[in-house]
Amino acid sequence: MISPASYRTHPSPFESDLRSDGKRMTPQRKKVLSLFEEIGSGIHLSAEEVHSKLTSSGEKVSLATIYRTLRLLVKMTFLNELDLSEGGNRFELLSHDHPDHHHLICIRCGRTEEFENNNVINAGKAAAKNFGFKLLESSLNVRALCPKCSNK
Amino acid sequence: MISPASYRTHPSPFESDLRSDGKRMTPQRKKVLSLFEEIGSGIHLSAEEVHSKLTSSGEKVSLATIYRTLRLLVKMTFLNELDLSEGGNRFELLSHDHPDHHHLICIRCGRTEEFENNNVINAGKAAAKNFGFKLLESSLNVRALCPKCSNK
DNA sequence: TAGCGTAATGAGAACAGTTTGCAACGAGGG
DNA sequence: CCCTCGTTGCAAACTGTTCTCATTACGCTA
Ligand SMILES: [Mn+2]
Ligand SMILES: [Mn+2]
Ligand SMILES: [Zn+2]
Ligand SMILES: [Zn+2]
Numbered sequence: 259m260i261s262p263a264s265y266r267t268h269p270s271p272f273e274s275d276l277r278s279d280g281k282r283m284t285p286q287r288k289k290v291l292s293l294f295e296e297i298g299s300g301i302h303l304s305a306e307e308v309h310s311k312l313t314s315s316g317e318k319v320s321l322a323t324i325y326r327t328l329r330l331l332v333k334m335t336f337l338n339e340l341d342l343s344e345g346g347n348r349f350e351l352l353s354h355d356h357p358d359h360h361h362l363i364c365i366r367c368g369r370t371e372e373f374e375n376n377n378v379i380n381a382g383k384a385a386a387k388n389f390g391f392k393l394l395e396s397s398l399n400v401r402a403l404c405p406k407c408s409n410k
Numbered sequence: 411m412i413s414p415a416s417y418r419t420h421p422s423p424f425e426s427d428l429r430s431d432g433k434r435m436t437p438q439r440k441k442v443l444s445l446f447e448e449i450g451s452g453i454h455l456s457a458e459e460v461h462s463k464l465t466s467s468g469e470k471v472s473l474a475t476i477y478r479t480l481r482l483l484v485k486m487t488f489l490n491e492l493d494l495s496e497g498g499n500r501f502e503l504l505s506h507d508h509p510d511h512h513h514l515i516c517i518r519c520g521r522t523e524e525f526e527n528n529n530v531i532n533a534g535k536a537a538a539k540n541f542g543f544k545l546l547e548s549s550l551n552v553r554a555l556c557p558k559c560s561n562k
Numbered sequence: 563t564a565g566c567g568t569a570a571t572g573a574g575a576a577c578a579g580t581t582t583g584c585a586a587c588g589a590g591g592g
Numbered sequence: 593c594c595c596t597c598g599t600t601g602c603a604a605a606c607t608g609t610t611c612t613c614a615t616t617a618c619g620c621t622a
Binding site: 341343360362364365371373375377378380381382384385386388389390391392393394395396397398399400401402403404405408 | 493495512514516517523525527529530532533534536537538540541542543544545546547548549550551552553554555556557560
């Protein structure tokens with residue numbers, strides 16, 4: 259049997275990225291990223307929602323730390339920040355399978371669907387090229403009414 | 411010679427649209443729309459900018475009225491509201507020649523360029539159709555670095 | 563053209579989302 | 593186990609926008 263001392267916890271990518279930058283792993287940071295990993299991709303949470311999900315499951319994290327951590331996770335490319343308008347920006351796990359998806363939003367009830375479209379990506383690339391800009395990111399937001407909200 | 415009383419001022423589309431809705435034409439409303447018409451399309455102003463442009467040319471309009479008027483002009487489809495992120499929403503004259511253009515934004519200096527692309531419009535239509543949503547509007551924001559900002 | 567009802571304005575308070583300053587805390591290298 | 597310095601919590605500050613309410617004035621009517 260292996261003695262306890264010989265366990266060497268494999269540092270997660272998150273932890274090693276932090277370390278290599280002089281930053282520290284904290285329980286708060288772990289909890290925020292874990293929340294997103296547990297709920298999976300395709301979910302778009304506001305800072306307030308992240309906060310209440312954590313506190314209502316007994317965790318103690320301040321809202322300021324949520325904001326600081328979300329910013330950090332975006333910079334580290336673990337999360338993606340969305341500006342869907344209406345009630346604060348939202349954050350989602352950056353899925354490397356669907357890095358460049360776009361959003362269809364019901365402006366009445368907030369229902370949000372995702373879709374991918376290469377033409378959109380190419381349109382962004384083309385526009386940047388035409389003006390000599392260096393492309394960073396392009397996002398298409400489609401505002402609409404969902405079936406439920408449109409017939410009433 | 412025609413007597414002053416016989417002049418019948420042709421009401422502008424703005425004025426007649428207002429009237430037919432029980433609303434009133436006011437000097438403030440006239441000034442805000444005129445500002446946009448004078449500077450032309452392709453210019454994206456924040457509420458604060460509209461306010462300071464008017465007050466610095468001697469007009470007296472409150473910021474609250476600017477916000478109310480901008481909202482009204484958007485609803486009346488004289489203006490278009492843009493959510494380019496960073497420093498408040500912006501407004502532009504809704505040009506009926508280029509109703510569906512998109513924006514390329516330098517995230518460093520704020521330089522903004524416009525472009526059109528039918529594939530983007532079609533992508534929005536297709537996404538709405540796929541999910542049974544009723545399309546309202548779709549906007550592609552391309553975040554990038556302009557030539558000046560990218561090489562320094 | 564004066565009078566009137568009511569829409570619109572100005573000024574500031576309120577608000578929502580987010581950031582920041584600072585003292586206390588604690589991760590983690592030595 | 594200690595010390596250092598990055599991180600946290602809390603409250604105050606901030607930014608963009610909306611709201612409240614007393615006052616003004618547009619424009620219909622006589
Ligand atoms: Mn998404
Ligand atoms: Mn434009
Ligand atoms: Zn809906
Ligand atoms: Zn630039």
